[in-house]
Amino acid sequence: MTKTPRITKTPILDHLDGDEHDTDWAGHDPSVGEMQLDERSALRRVAGLSTELTDITEVEYRQLRLERVVLVGVWTHGTAAQAEASMAELAALAETAGSEVLEGLVQRRDKPDAATYIGSGKAGELREVVLATGADTVIADGELTPAQLTALEKVVKVKVVDRTALILDIFAQHATSSEGKAQVALAQMQYMLPRLRGWGESMSRQAGGRAGSNGGVGLRGPGETKIETDRRRIRERMAKLRREIKEMKGARDTKRTRRLRNEVPSVAIIGYTNAGKSSLLNSLTGAGVLVQNALFATLDPTTRKAEFEDGRQYVLTDTVGFVRHLPTQLVEAFRSTLEEVADADLLLHVVDGSDPLPTDQIKAVREVVTEVLRETDAPAPPELLVVNKIDAADPVTLTQLRGVLPGAVFVSARTGEGIAELRERLAEIVKAPEVEVTVLVPYTRGDLVARIHADGRILGSSHEPEGTLVRAKVPEALASALQDYRHSA
Numbered sequence: 001m002t003k004t005p006r007i008t009k010t011p012i013l014d015h016l017d018g019d020e021h022d023t024d025w026a027g028h029d030p031s032v033g034e035m036q037l038d039e040r041s042a043l044r045r046v047a048g049l050s051t052e053l054t055d056i057t058e059v060e061y062r063q064l065r066l067e068r069v070v071l072v073g074v075w076t077h078g079t080a081a082q083a084e085a086s087m088a089e090l091a092a093l094a095e096t097a098g099s100e101v102l103e104g105l106v107q108r109r110d111k112p113d114a115a116t117y118i119g120s121g122k123a124g125e126l127r128e129v130v131l132a133t134g135a136d137t138v139i140a141d142g143e144l145t146p147a148q149l150t151a152l153e154k155v156v157k158v159k160v161v162d163r164t165a166l167i168l169d170i171f172a173q174h175a176t177s178s179e180g181k182a183q184v185a186l187a188q189m190q191y192m193l194p195r196l197r198g199w200g201e202s203m204s205r206q207a208g209g210r211a212g213s214n215g216g217v218g219l220r221g222p223g224e225t226k227i228e229t230d231r232r233r234i235r236e237r238m239a240k241l242r243r244e245i246k247e248m249k250g251a252r253d254t255k256r257t258r259r260l261r262n263e264v265p266s267v268a269i270i271g272y273t274n275a276g277k278s279s280l281l282n283s284l285t286g287a288g289v290l291v292q293n294a295l296f297a298t299l300d301p302t303t304r305k306a307e308f309e310d311g312r313q314y315v316l317t318d319t320v321g322f323v324r325h326l327p328t329q330l331v332e333a334f335r336s337t338l339e340e341v342a343d344a345d346l347l348l349h350v351v352d353g354s355d356p357l358p359t360d361q362i363k364a365v366r367e368v369v370t371e372v373l374r375e376t377d378a379p380a381p382p383e384l385l386v387v388n389k390i391d392a393a394d395p396v397t398l399t400q401l402r403g404v405l406p407g408a409v410f411v412s413a414r415t416g417e418g419i420a421e422l423r424e425r426l427a428e429i430v431k432a433p434e435v436e437v438t439v440l441v442p443y444t445r446g447d448l449v450a451r452i453h454a455d456g457r458i459l460g461s462s463h464e465p466e467g468t469l470v471r472a473k474v475p476e477a478l479a480s481a482l483q484d485y486r487h488s489a
């Protein structure tokens with residue numbers, strides 16, 4: 001067991017480190033870890049020597065891959081199951097980024113330590129775990145301040161990476177479209193900017209060795225001037241990226257407007273990462289979209305044509321998955337996906353029924369959707385919950401879910417169970433094409449305005465002296481009821 005009861009191994013992570021469960025850390029020969037650490041420090045020295053900005057970003061991010069990592073989390077609130085789920089997710093994220101997870105530690109605290117994230121005593125124990133396992137990186141389950149990262153690195157003497165950097169790294173590896181790549185690069189730079197000094201310092205400290213040496217000529221961190229230059233260059237690159245993204249977005253908007261004009265109904269598949277969104281797109285349309293047991297396999301929205309039972313056509317868009325504690329830097333990157341979402345006639349919200357805490361996933365997804373839609377003035381489209389993976393889910397959990405999610409459809413994209421019912425529900429909900437109207441409704445006909453709200457989609461409205469001016473998409477029948485109030489702009 002670990003030496004203190006307050007830092008506990010997360011049982012759910014046990015399979016990740018084999019049968020090391022009862023190892024006494026102090027019993028290990030630390031020299032093995034020491035040697036490996038020295039080797040890695042030596043390798044890192046080369047990276048630290050290069051003071052070119054491109055090397056700082058590229059080297060740091062590339063180095064996250066294929067590393068041997070120890071996870072550490074602070075459990076501040078919620079149940080033990082939630083704390084474990086968060087650590088299991090961090091492990092999955094780390095593995096998706098290409099790391100090998102050796103150990104997971106959680107400390108129960110009221111709040112993260114202001115200086116070192118976990119308490120300073122526990123940080124010392126973490127150092128021992130790092131030595132015993134031969135880990136070269138610690139991944140913290142939160143977003144650490146630049147000072148916390150530096151202080152914790154000082155104690156554990158290996159690189160410390162936080163959850164945000166990890167997610168950014170995965171996004172960087174998975175982005176394929178030029179817009180996606182640009183957005184992730186921008187998010188990475190936003191993250192790097194305030195941490196520039198910290199990264200430089202930690203690299204020079206590691207390169208300088210741990211035997212009390214202070215580095216030497218060429219091994220000290222970049223000087224103030226160098227940092228200022230780097231910051232300015234990063235800002236310039238960010239400005240350039242923003243301009244490029246704006247142009248790409250213009251092109252995409254045109255494409256979307258064309259589709260809207262065609263009046264083809266659109267359905268957007270959203271949901272937690274790894275819920276089976278791409279699998280569902282495949283089973284509904286026969287498309288061969290990439291499916292992977294990895295987080296964030298899909299980053300760029302993919303749109304496919306599909307048909308309802310009655311032969312009507314619609315388009316189905318697969319989107320990037322969501323995750324708890326989405327880095328703020330990435331909300332912008334998500335916006336391109338969410339613009340598709342805002343335009344959709346229906347959101348197909350996919351939930352992994354085999355997850356231990358599916359309702360937490362639903363909540364996390366809805367939070368991101370609300371957060372991003374708040375900035376567009378469009379109201380959120382209606383949502384149909386789809387509980388997927390029922391073939392793998394625990395029957396008791398499923399029964400509970402049926403109770404708390406009465407409107408949901410239960411399916412398995414793998415076995416095809418429930419897919420026919422899903423198709424029917426889709427056709428029912430996405431009604432025949434709507435008509436766009438601009439009407440000036442007198443204040444005496446509040447009932448009509450209420451109907452537009454209930455049955456239609458408001459695109460814009462204002463209060464004029466003569467009544468409410470509304471631009472909306474409404475069903476055919478409502479459009480004729482509004483005939484007398486048509487307004488030409």
Ligand SMILES: Nc1nc2c(ncn2[C@@H]2O[C@H](COP(=O)(O)OP(=O)(O)OP(=O)(O)O)[C@@H](O)[C@H]2O)c(=O)[nH]1
Nearest residue numbers: 274275276277278279292293296297298321413414
């Ligand atoms: N048992 C079971 N596994 C499924 C089902 N649907 C999907 N999976 C598996 O779940 C994993 C994730 O599936 P994807 O379709 O890639 O999930 P996603 O939501 O698109 O994931 P991201 O794009 O990474 O966010 C894959 O390993 C799938 O084979 C299902 O109905 N049953």
Ligand SMILES: [Mg+2]
Nearest residue numbers: 277278297298
């Ligand atoms: Mg996917």
